[in-house]
Amino acid sequence: MTPYALTVDAGVKDLRAADHLIHLLAAELALPESAFGCTHLVRGDRPRVALSFTLPSEPLLRTARERLTAGEYEVSPGVPDAAGRAVIYPGVSSLTGTLTIADVLARSAIDRVTVLGAAEELPPHTRLVTWDHVRPQWQDGELVLTAMPAVGGTLVPFEVPAPTPCCADH
Incomplete structure (x- = not known):
């Protein structure tokens, strides 16, 4: 995996909704086949499913971060954990x-x-x-x-x- 990763917290509560949102965002961002989109279970006071995207280049990461932030998603650098469940990935x-x-x-x-x-x-x-x-x-x-x-x-x-x-x- 590359260091070009970001996390999106959209307050999604279940995996099916998270899968749907990953596909929707990947299409909107026109992500290449080499991108990864994963789900991550977040526990604690506010249980939810966070999304992460790992991208092949820094310019693509920057563009994705700008567009997601403009879409009013909570975006942070990196991935929430190392055990993501891959929804989109090469192949x-x-x-x-x-x-x-x-x-x-x-x-x-x-x-x-x-x-x-x-x-x-x-x-x-x-x-x-x-x-x-x-x-x-x-x-x-x-x-x-x-x-x-x-x-x-x-x-x-x-x-x-x-x-x-x-x-x-x-």
Whole structure:
């Protein structure tokens, strides 16, 4: 990652709204494919989801900061933490349908795919059903996608695109 990063605090309360805002702002700012847009859970007195953008150049960072500040967003330098959840990143648009782990790693900025609760490395031919919703997280400087076993020996991303809220049936 580059040092050209900023955080946007828009007071967003949930991940779906944060994902939508990241896509909206990335389009408005005409961010290049090499940009990263992540979510970060902020705890404390005012729990919320902050956004971060990591950009490939200082001029692009300056322009983004000016435009976001003019849009009345709270903008600060850097990222809130090192464990952001990536929503936009190089290659994300190519992660659709069913792909092999080798394809995921070759087509995107994702460095590694792990299976929840498993220690062994995945064979490159293992198939991942993406659901067109692939949200890796930064872990120790690597972009890591956590997956879980699914039907037919495939994997699916741990984060589902439309989760059922806790206690939805009560």
